[in-house]
Amino acid sequence: MSVASMLEDASTFWIPTPMAQALANRVEAWVRCGHTGGLIIGEARLGKTKAVKALQHQLKNRSGQPIRVLYTHYGLRDVETIRAVFAKVARALDFEVKRKTADVLLENIVIRLADAAQANDTRQVVLIVDEAQLLTIAQLNAFAEIYNDLVNLHINCSVFFIANQDQFHTLGKALLRAENRYLRERFFNNFDYFYGIRSEEELKACLHEYDSLIVSEASSICATEYFCPTLYHQGWRLANIAPLYWRHYRERYGIPLGLNSWGMAQFTRATNLLFMDYLPGCNDKTDQVLMEACVIKSLEGAGIAPSLVSLVGASG
Template sequence: MLTRPLLPPRTHPIYTGRYLLGTNEITKMYNTVSRWIECRSPGGIIYGRQRIGKTRAIRFLKEFLPNEFGTDLPVFLYLCQEYIRPNELVFFEDLLRNVDHPLATAPPARAAVKRERLYNFLIVRGLKTVEKRVIFILDDAQRLKEPHYEWLMDIYNALDRANIELTILLVGQKELKNQKNLFVTANKAQIVGRFMIHEHEFYGLKTIDDISACLQGYDTDSKYPADSECSFTQYFFPEMYQEGFRLSNLSNDFYQLFLDMRKEYGIHGPLEVPMQYFTRAVEYILKTYGVEGENVEQLTIAQIREAILFTNYIEMEISASKLK
């Protein structure tokens, strides 16, 4: 029987972008981070090129780590700012805002006060957990300067004195790896040993298997509404889905098109498709050719190519190649 939930217009996650799908690379990263936490590591770095899916991967960590380490596990996410000059007051106030502290901006405006508020807040949250643990994820960590790491060490030490395990995950672009190398060269062992001893390079989609795993997420892993059995593919192509169509059947077509289009536009180097552009292409296909769009009876190579061109993936890769 053909089933498709009735939803208000443009409220499906494909329109809002509010959805998470696991990929091969996200699974690798999650397993790596889990080992770091299990081994009580104080931290590690995760780095990769721009727009390859690190932000989605961070959201995946934030949502699913509590499933493994306790539902009461506090996982805080902080988007690092572009600091011209490191300022202790500004840094601790920013951290307080990101953990939703009710007195983040309350007076007095002194670094020592903000610091103590953060310490106390994290200690209280950590003590409420079974494993006495707190996780901090710092996105765009390549923006941090050396004094920021010194202040992070102070936070770590304060929680350690209270018998709270703190793991800090530094996520950023490839400059973050370069920053680690500079710290090693400068003998900043206290920083490298505390927060950078572990590292994981995050990649985009590189193989047919990577593409297939992502498309299978739309076919089977995704369900909306959550209490329904309707996957994203089924919602947008209900009749085709009932007849056996799955987006993952197009994995080879996607892969070959990416290779052919790179060659056509003179883009060299190994294939690594950023998740941002891949998901945009899939969303374009679902919205444009699905039941709420042209309602086609089958998808063609030309339509997939159109979707890839729509994302500006080619323009991005051409620009990136000029910067090398």
């Protein structure tokens, strides 16, 4: 794979961010305190999914032993039955699901999670459920059943649900009903918001990850040196552009569009354009006019402004 392809492959490219680290710290604290569940909620396209997938190699108990993290997600096409929930989870755990009853699927899931919990002396395992706003109360009962069976095996399972804020209202209201208190207290007493980039400091930290990203192990060349060799050898780093970059994002998009934070999908798109297409043409680190033009063009190409609104009008 070429270096450009590595950055352009949106399905796999990921850099550590302050927001992802904050999420990891929060979830690890919940798990260490023995909480059985929690809700991570945020707007769409902020980077929630990749941040939670990164947890698969990060969580540890207080003794420094790894806590396995298993991941599944839901979609609008999924059938709204208990068996469908078990089938989805079982498939995510690499089980064959055809012609299996709900009871057999549940047994498969419990055995796999129990095995995963043997990685640490505290017998802990984490299950991440993405796109949770698409679930129903009945489907949440399936996770309660998984949890109960694991308790009977003396396994400590924490189930964390990831949801889009814009679509969670219906499920959230249902969870507040008295008859659903057991689900609320088991899985939803804890919640935290996930944000995109909200400050120049966070932006600089993300840009620094590009400066640290090794793209050629043979020669230890980082991404900045690879794409902008002239600027790099003048002592310039991509993180240096953070004040200029943040100002133009805020003035042109963040404030006018009322955005609470800058989502990672749009940030990555803009930064890849800046890094691979525009900044390589800049040969003087003191040429602020040219760098400013590069930033503006990159932001324009990132699709931050909702162009569909101009076609059909704003909703509601």
